[in-house]
Amino acid sequence: MKQPFQKISILSCGWLGKPLALELQRRGHAVKGARTSAGGVEELKAAGIEGYVVVLNEVRPEAPDAFWDADVLVVNVPPRNREREVQAHIQEVRALREKLETTAVKKVLFVSSTSVYADVNGEVTETNSVMPDTPNGAALREVEQVLLQSPVFRTTILRFGGLIGYDRVPTAEILQSPRRNNDVPMNVTHRDDAIAIICRLIEEDVWGEVFNACATGHPFRYEYYSAAARAFGLPLPEKQPVAALPFKTVNSDKLKQRLGYTFIYDDPLRIFDVWGMGK
Numbered sequence: 001m002k003q004p005f006q007k008i009s010i011l012s013c014g015w016l017g018k019p020l021a022l023e024l025q026r027r028g029h030a031v032k033g034a035r036t037s038a039g040g041v042e043e044l045k046a047a048g049i050e051g052y053v054v055v056l057n058e059v060r061p062e063a064p065d066a067f068w069d070a071d072v073l074v075v076n077v078p079p080r081n082r083e084r085e086v087q088a089h090i091q092e093v094r095a096l097r098e099k100l101e102t103t104a105v106k107k108v109l110f111v112s113s114t115s116v117y118a119d120v121n122g123e124v125t126e127t128n129s130v131m132p133d134t135p136n137g138a139a140l141r142e143v144e145q146v147l148l149q150s151p152v153f154r155t156t157i158l159r160f161g162g163l164i165g166y167d168r169v170p171t172a173e174i175l176q177s178p179r180r181n182n183d184v185p186m187n188v189t190h191r192d193d194a195i196a197i198i199c200r201l202i203e204e205d206v207w208g209e210v211f212n213a214c215a216t217g218h219p220f221r222y223e224y225y226s227a228a229a230r231a232f233g234l235p236l237p238e239k240q241p242v243a244a245l246p247f248k249t250v251n252s253d254k255l256k257q258r259l260g261y262t263f264i265y266d267d268p269l270r271i272f273d274v275w276g277m278g279k
Contacts, residue, residue: 003203007069018044034052163188185247216252219267
């Protein structure tokens with residue numbers, strides 16, 4: 001059953017969050033966006049989005065009370081890169097949970113990543129429990145559980161592949177950089193699909209779930225880079241010797257069946273057919 005218009009706060013409103021906010025507003029929802037600086041907030045306001053400075057920390061998130069006045073919170077904050085900072089991120093999310101449990105927010109949508117899966121040289125689904133060997137992947141697994149285990153609000157987890165589309169495409173420099181993982185299958189999600197899926201989950205009121213959200217197609221990296229090179233009129237990347245590297249392919253059947261969702265860019269190679277990718 002489609003839910004009526006809701007109050008939705010987005011933490012944070014960057015490459016994915018800002019166009020998501022605009023789409024949710026277009027659908028009639030009341031949307032608030034978070035950035036970490038006054039300049040970022042001004043950028044949101046210029047786009048017609050109600051913006052607030054929100055900064056996570058390990059004790060208590062810093063944000064105006066008005067930001068927490070929402071039915072739904074979309075959390076779109078990745079872990080840091082260095083291991084010490086990854087641990088700090090886990091504590092920041094613990095502090096965020098404590099704060100949320102005192103607010104009006106009763107539903108949380110957490111943007112996670114397929115990096116929570118280990119490279120098992122085969123297919124993974126939401127039931128796969130093999131821990132990844134990267135600090136970021138392990139941190140995301142822990143953060144997911146922190147939010148899922150709250151007794152006060154309900155959380156749905158979305159595990160996106162590498163986000164692609166618009167300005168996130170291979171550049172000339174990337175295309176010509178030697179890479180050993182030519183023949184590793186890719187797990188990617190176009191931004192248009194990411195936004196459509198988030199909107200569908202919110203409006204269909206689907207909570208307490210974990211979903212993979214990747215395109216069905218898993219092209220080898222060399223195929224993807226070659227398609228980009230042809231589309232942009234650039235030299236094809238040099239084919240490096242095949243290396244036996246670990247990999248995974250992410251299965252998103254649960255999402256497609258639960259939502260009846262058909263990916264806009266189910267074959268990632270098709271994004272280069274007409275350059276612009278939805279612009």
